[in-house]
Amino acid sequence: MRFWCSALEEPWSWSWRAYPGVWAASLAIAVPYLAARRRARSMRPQPLDPADAAAQRRQMWFFLAGVAAFWAASDWPLGVLGAGYLASAHMAQFMLYTLVAAPLLVLGIPEPMARRILARLRLYRFMTRLTKPVVAGLVFNGCLVATHSPWAVDTLRANQFGSFVMDAVWLASGVLVWLPICSPLSEHRLQAYPGKMVYLFLALGVVPAVPAGFLTFAGFPLYATYELAPRFYGLDAATDQQMAGLIMKLGGIPIVWGTIIAMMMRWADESKASSPALPSPR
Amino acid sequence: MRRQIRLAVVVTVMLVVAACGSSGTSESRYEGLAVPASKLRQVPDMAFTDTDGNDVHLAADTQGQVRLVYQMFTNCPDICGVQLAQLASVLNRPGAPTNVSVLAVTVDPDRDTPEVLRAYLDQFSEDFIGLIPDTEQQLTDLQNALGALASIKIFDTTTTGGHETTSEGDASHEVMDDTHMDHGDTAGGMAAMDHGDVDYDIAHDARVFAYAPNGYGYAQYPHPTRQTQFDHDLPILAGIEPDAPVEAGL
Numbered sequence: 001m002r003f004w005c006s007a008l009e010e011p012w013s014w015s016w017r018a019y020p021g022v023w024a025a026s027l028a029i030a031v032p033y034l035a036a037r038r039r040a041r042s043m044r045p046q047p048l049d050p051a052d053a054a055a056q057r058r059q060m061w062f063f064l065a066g067v068a069a070f071w072a073a074s075d076w077p078l079g080v081l082g083a084g085y086l087a088s089a090h091m092a093q094f095m096l097y098t099l100v101a102a103p104l105l106v107l108g109i110p111e112p113m114a115r116r117i118l119a120r121l122r123l124y125r126f127m128t129r130l131t132k133p134v135v136a137g138l139v140f141n142g143c144l145v146a147t148h149s150p151w152a153v154d155t156l157r158a159n160q161f162g163s164f165v166m167d168a169v170w171l172a173s174g175v176l177v178w179l180p181i182c183s184p185l186s187e188h189r190l191q192a193y194p195g196k197m198v199y200l201f202l203a204l205g206v207v208p209a210v211p212a213g214f215l216t217f218a219g220f221p222l223y224a225t226y227e228l229a230p231r232f233y234g235l236d237a238a239t240d241q242q243m244a245g246l247i248m249k250l251g252g253i254p255i256v257w258g259t260i261i262a263m264m265m266r267w268a269d270e271s272k273a274s275s276p277a278l279p280s281p282r
Numbered sequence: 283m284r285r286q287i288r289l290a291v292v293v294t295v296m297l298v299v300a301a302c303g304s305s306g307t308s309e310s311r312y313e314g315l316a317v318p319a320s321k322l323r324q325v326p327d328m329a330f331t332d333t334d335g336n337d338v339h340l341a342a343d344t345q346g347q348v349r350l351v352y353q354m355f356t357n358c359p360d361i362c363g364v365q366l367a368q369l370a371s372v373l374n375r376p377g378a379p380t381n382v383s384v385l386a387v388t389v390d391p392d393r394d395t396p397e398v399l400r401a402y403l404d405q406f407s408e409d410f411i412g413l414i415p416d417t418e419q420q421l422t423d424l425q426n427a428l429g430a431l432a433s434i435k436i437f438d439t440t441t442t443g444g445h446e447t448t449s450e451g452d453a454s455h456e457v458m459d460d461t462h463m464d465h466g467d468t469a470g471g472m473a474a475m476d477h478g479d480v481d482y483d484i485a486h487d488a489r490v491f492a493y494a495p496n497g498y499g500y501a502q503y504p505h506p507t508r509q510t511q512f513d514h515d516l517p518i519l520a521g522i523e524p525d526a527p528v529e530a531g532l
Contacts, residue, residue, distance in 0.1 A: 011359040219375070220509045227368070228506040230360040234405055236367050237509075 005074065006163040007084030011230040017076050021164065026071040029105070033063055036113055056110065063108025069101035074167055083163050086235070087215070087226040087244035090153070094170055095251045099204070102174030106182050114184040131179040131188040133195070137203035140177035143169050148211050153223045177203055181259070193267035197260045204256045209249055216245030311518060313511035314492065314501040319532055322500070325349050325493040326427035328420070330387065330413035333400035338413060340385060341497060348382040348519045349493040351428060353486050355390035356402040361488045361505045369490070370406040372512040379520030381495065384410040387424060389433040389486045391415050425487070433486035494522040500531040
């Protein structure tokens with residue numbers, strides 16, 4: 001029985017494997033969240049109005065979808081393929097953690113819960129500094145570059161603990177990079193839409209293109225883990241690595257640009273609503 | 283400020299010295315395993331049947347070529363496919379030496395018919411030459427000539443009770459136990475076959491034995507060897523003239 005997905009020196013098989021560490025981690029995220037929501041609801045003096053109740057339900061579904069994305073990225077089969085067989089699966093995991101699971105988890109946290117957690121852990125001031133856009137962007141991209149270096153991949157993916165650390169770093173840095181956009185605490189968010197859009201473009205659109213380029217255009221497989229792994233349906237290591245580079249470069253486009261477009265539309269709506277009505281021309 | 287400059291100078295000098303030291307201590311020109319001069323062997327002067335039914339003499343029919351002799355079998359689930367894919371990738375690169383022959387000798391002639399072997403090798407490269415020993419003795423002779431470990435069949439111990447050595451290579455019995463049935467063995471990595479619809483596994487020496495055009499085997503490539511190592515060494519081997527003395531490749 002293995003705790004977390006790591007490289008296996010054996011041929012790929014579609015036989016299911018249990019990774020209880022992944023289930024435990026998923027539950028460790030979901031259960032306290034649900035318990036906190038339940039406690040908050042029981043302490044509420046009067047029921048919420050329907051609009052607020054619907055918003056809270058939506059938040060809960062965001063959070064649970066984030067947990068589901070985390071589980072899908074970590075568990076068999078994607079977790080095993082990414083840990084030891086395919087660089088492209090490894091990259092798909094990274095995208096799922098940072099561009100799907102992380103923003104959904106952030107969107108799912110209600111403001112009172114976030115304030116309570118930060119106060120209890122005495123992390124408010126630390127998080128205030130960490131969520132400054134420059135800091136968050138640098139930390140995320142520093143983690144991105146470090147965890148995609150050949151040394152890090154070949155060392156960490158070789159054992160369960162290292163593989164767990166890599167996945168945890170991806171999720172944590174993913175959460176951090178989304179906080180200036182959609183933190184539950186308004187003071188940790190960028191306020192102006194242009195600032196948000198520029199930040200998103202730089203932090204999640206520009207820098208990742210550099211390692212993606214290395215992967216796509218490298219002359220040789222960069223990672224020993226994937227070059228020397230038993231082949232997956234005959235896919236050679238160079239093609240697999242090029243696919244990984246393309247996933248990194250193109251995989252984020254729908255999410256990053258979709259978010260930017262959504263923000264532009266919201267910005268336009270808000271500008272229209274706040275501007276005084278013009279007199280109709282005669 | 284002056285102290286910082288002094289520190290920077292000291293660190294720079296140390297880095298330069300370390301860099302010079304590391305390049306100066308390099309003993310081999312090969313990134314694969316260099317064979318010591320005292321243990322050099324020549325390419326085996328043997329003939330095998332290829333996948334078209336023709337006789338191929340390892341030495342005579344590949345003159346002027348780098349010969350990469352590799353023992354493999356088509357039911358191998360792991361190392362064989364990885365190494366053949368690596369060789370195909372390296373040899374397909376622009377600028378790769380053209381005078382290189384990959385001679386893939388099956389250690390499982392019972393199941394690797396010419397058609398099966400050809401179809402398997404074609405997944406990697408149509409230029410790879412598939413060779414089938416006519417007898418077990420011929421396979422044994424090849425392994426002795428290469429200095430390779432003997433291949434062994436491993437039957438499911440729960441049904442048949444253990445190993446059967448198919449050939450008697452140099453170092454067969456003292457190293458061929460279960461503890462060596464793993465990747466990364468220093469003798470080349472033992473490729474172990476999984477059970478599928480067949481009733482035995484084969485452990486074999488997974489080194490690529492590289493012979494320069496002058497016939498001498500200067501380097502070997504056990505699993506795991508990176509593509510960059512093959513890419514570094516093959517032009518060196520390919521550049522050795524067919525009539526060059528043995529020292530040319532050392």
